Structure formats: structure tokens, C-alpha cells
Amino acid sequence: MICIIEKFKLCESVKNGFKFGCQICGNCCKGKKKGYIFIYKLDLEKLFEYFKCTTEAEKCEFAKKHLEIISQKFVYKDNNTDVKKNYYYDTLVFKLVGENEECCFLGEKNMCKIYSVRPFQCISYPVWRIILTIKKNWNENLKKCKGINITNGEFFSKKRILDILKKEFQLEKDFFLEMKAHNFKIKEVYSFLRNINKD
Numbered sequence: 165m166i167c168i169i170e171k172f173k174l175c176e177s178v179k180n181g182f183k184f185g186c187q188i189c190g191n192c193c194k195g196k197k198k199g200y201i202f203i204y205k206l207d208l209e210k211l212f213e214y215f216k217c218t219t220e221a222e223k224c225e226f227a228k229k230h231l232e233i234i235s236q237k238f239v240y241k242d243n244n245t246d247v248k249k250n251y252y253y254d255t256l257v258f259k260l261v262g263e264n265e266e267c268c269f270l271g272e273k274n275m276c277k278i279y280s281v282r283p284f285q286c287i288s289y290p291v292w293r294i295i296l297t298i299k300k301n302w303n304e305n306l307k308k309c310k311g312i313n314i315t316n317g318e319f320f321s322k323k324r325i326l327d328i329l330k331k332e333f334q335l336e337k338d339f340f341l342e343m344k345a346h347n348f349k350i351k352e353v354y355s356f357l358r359n360i361n362k363d
Contacts, residue, residue, distance in 0.1 A: 172329045174322070175299045181325065183317030184290060187310045190274030192289050193267040199294075200257035201267060203231065204335045207283040208256075208354075214281040223356035230268050232259045233350060233357070240340055253348040255339070258283075284335060291320060291328040 193201075203211075217223045238251045259268045269277045276282055285292070290312055295301045306312055346352035 172293060172297060172326055172333075174296050174325065175302050177299070177302055178296050178325065179322060181319060181321045182313055183315070183319050185311045185314045185317035187314070188274045189310060190266070190270060191308050192286075193270045193274070193276070194260075195265050196260060200234065200260075201283055201285050203256040203258060203283055204339055206335065210281040211278070214278065220356050224359055227256075227354075227357060227360055230259055231256050233360070238336075238340055240337075251340070251344075251348070253343055254350040256350070256354070284331070288328050288332060291325055291332075293329050293332060296325065296329070 212218070212223060212226070215222075215226055217226050233254050234257055235252060236255045238253065239248055240251060241248045260266060261268050269282075271277045276286070290296075290305055290309060295305050311317060342353055343350065351357045
């Protein structure tokens with residue numbers, strides 16, 4: 165579920181910031197239960213440029229190989245009202261492959277094959293609203309990720325955290341509004357998907 169509501173009530177544990185340093189364990193790149201890597205237009209633009217996909221056919225081939233269309237629940241609240249509404253519609257994610265359900269771009273020794281153009285969601289981990297605003301999720305990620313609160317990690321201040329969460333919110337909101345404008349038909353938003361069937 166993605167909650168498109170511009171309200172960020174951080175857990176007590178992260179209100180004063182925290183340190184993080186990636187340990188290249190690959191845990192955040194594996195397993196559907198841990199979540200998908202959502203792909204937005206900003207990410208697609210970088211990926212298409214990196215892989216030199218300029219035509220609709222090239223973009224379609226990239227999508228067939230690396231992307232998946234999944235249905236997702238989005239909770240949206242207009243800023244002018246207090247009413248929350250649930251929407252169910254399709255979105256793009258990276259394919260997960262193999263027995264460990266690894267990201268299709270995870271390479272040997274847990275190295276990312278597209279590190280320089282990795283999606284926003286990968287760049288911003290563990291600064292995700294679903295992690296930093298829900299105590300249970302924060303505690304679970306503390307256990308699975310040895311890079312969180314590591315002594316020599318990079319410090320994420322409260323201001324920096326909120327700035328990242330606001331960008332995450334804006335990406336989700338922009339996608340929601342564009343989907344809504346196209347009657348929630350993802351192939352109208354991304355024309356290169358028109359010859360691809362949803363699994």
C-alpha cells in the first residue's frame with residue numbers, strides 16, 4: 165500500500181536523525197515481502213538514457229526484460245478535505261528473479277549493475293515513509309539492515325529526512341494524478357507498454 169498523504173509523523177527513534185552506511189548486504193534488493201522497487205517517470209528517463217532506449221520499440225523491449233506491471237493500493241487525500249479514498253491501479257516495478265527474488269539488476273557480490281542510474285527508491289533507502297513513520301517497520305529494518313545506526317555512517321538529520329520524504333510524496337502524487345487523468349490506464353501513461361500483457 166502506498167499512502168499519498170502529505171503528513172510525516174516520524175517515529176521517536178528517528179526524530180533526531182540517524183546514521184546510515186550501506187554494507188552491500190543486498191537485503192533491501194531481495195524478496196517481495198520486503199517490497200517492490202517502484203519505478204517512476206524520473207527513473208525511466210534515467211534508465212532509458214543509460215540504456216540508449218530512444219524508440220518505442222526499444223523501450224518496450226527494456227520493459228519486457230526488466231519491468232513488471234503490478235496492481236497496488238494507493239490511499240489518497242486531497243489537501244482540501246479530510247477524506248481519504250482508496251484507489252487500486254497498476255504501477256511499474258523492477259522484476260524480481262530467482263529463488264531469492266532478487267532485483268533483476270543485482271549483480272555478483274550484491275553489487276548493483278546500474279548504480280549510477282538506480283531509481284529514487286534505491287537511492288533514498290532507508291528513508292522511506294513506510295519505514296520511518298511506522299515503529300514496527302523501523303524495528304524490522306534495524307534487524308535486517310546492518311547499515312542503519314552504524315557508527316561511521318552518514319548522518320541523516322531530521323530536515324534531510326523530511327526533504328527526502330517530501331520528494332517521495334511528490335513522485336507518488338504526480339504519478340497518481342497522471343494515472344487519474346488517464347482513467348487509471350497505465351498503458352495510456354506509458355505508451356511503450358501497449359504491446360505488453362500484465363502477468
